[in-house]
Amino acid sequence: MVTPARKSNSPDNDRPMTDSAPFGYETVPLAEKQGRVDGIFHSVARRYDLMNDLMSGGLHRVWKGAMVNALNPPKRGRPWRLVDVAGGTGDIAMRVAERSHGHADIVVADINASMLEVGRARAEKGGFVNILFREANAESLPFEDASFDACSIAFGIRNVPRIEAALADAYRVLKRGGHFVCLEFSQVDTPMLDRIYEAFSFRVIPALGRAVAGDEDSYRYLVESIRTFPNQERFADMLRAAGFGRVSYRNLSGGVAALHSGWKL
Numbered sequence: 001m002v003t004p005a006r007k008s009n010s011p012d013n014d015r016p017m018t019d020s021a022p023f024g025y026e027t028v029p030l031a032e033k034q035g036r037v038d039g040i041f042h043s044v045a046r047r048y049d050l051m052n053d054l055m056s057g058g059l060h061r062v063w064k065g066a067m068v069n070a071l072n073p074p075k076r077g078r079p080w081r082l083v084d085v086a087g088g089t090g091d092i093a094m095r096v097a098e099r100s101h102g103h104a105d106i107v108v109a110d111i112n113a114s115m116l117e118v119g120r121a122r123a124e125k126g127g128f129v130n131i132l133f134r135e136a137n138a139e140s141l142p143f144e145d146a147s148f149d150a151c152s153i154a155f156g157i158r159n160v161p162r163i164e165a166a167l168a169d170a171y172r173v174l175k176r177g178g179h180f181v182c183l184e185f186s187q188v189d190t191p192m193l194d195r196i197y198e199a200f201s202f203r204v205i206p207a208l209g210r211a212v213a214g215d216e217d218s219y220r221y222l223v224e225s226i227r228t229f230p231n232q233e234r235f236a237d238m239l240r241a242a243g244f245g246r247v248s249y250r251n252l253s254g255g256v257a258a259l260h261s262g263w264k265l
């Protein structure tokens with residue numbers, strides 16, 4: 001999938017902190033955004049994992065694999081704790097658990113009870129005993145300061161109304177030397193691909209949403225929300241502003257997604 005190129009100085013990318021927030025292409029009062037996002041994920045929870053495969057042609061698995069590589073969870077040694085923020089149905093958590101051969105101690109923190117319910121059932125079925133599912137807001141995580149070795153967030157940050165607050169809290173819960181890794185849709189850097197993706201996104205994805213999940217509007221929001229999220233450079237700046245050091249990012253599939261990394265030094 002390809003995200004249409006946006007100029008780094010577009011209004012969306014330079015959006016100042018205000019009491020409004022983008023909700024897809026709409027601008028809504030900040031206080032309203034979370035409720036509307038919650039409605040989307042309550043609606044799509046049951047079909048969420050299937051739709052991920054259909055919408056990305058399975059590519060999300062490759063991107064999530066890259067994220068697990070970046071997290072590099074140990075298989076033995078001292079305890080290693082991960083909080084997967086906006087972890088939804090537990091996809092990242094289960095991959096990390098497998099990679100660490102069950103050594104990692106993982107908390108999936110998500111605001112949406114429907115997504116967590118699907119995740120709990122998946123984890124139980126798969127025999128994942130080291131994954132705890134916890135209802136929590138990324139903007140004010142219910143965890144102690146410096147209590148995790150790593151913090152991940154995959155395709156979640158663009159849905160959070162106050163992104164700066166979520167980054168500040170990710171920083172707070174990490175130990176010194178802790179690793180923050182964020183996977184998110186981003187800005188395509190390959191000119192031809194953007195047109196194909198534009199057509200795919202706005203014609204195919206909402207239609208798939210209607211056919212498979214009976215919900216066209218939620219999938220239209222998902223596509224639109226990608227367009228209003230800060231581009232790679234702008235988001236890297238937000239990580240630096242939150243206090244992270246050695247900030248870097250890597251484009252995946254020509255910038256359709258980007259993997260951001262920062263450290264609490």
Ligand SMILES: C[S@@+](CC[C@H](N)C(=O)[O-])C[C@H]1O[C@@H](n2cnc3c(N)ncnc32)[C@H](O)[C@@H]1O
Nearest residue numbers: 086087088110111112115137138154155156159
């Ligand atoms: C696109 S899903 C990503 C799920 C999972 N990380 C994955 O990659 O499959 C976005 C998730 O963000 C969660 N979310 C949205 N706002 C949140 C918030 N303020 N705090 C925590 N989770 C939030 C939603 O409930 C949803 O589960």
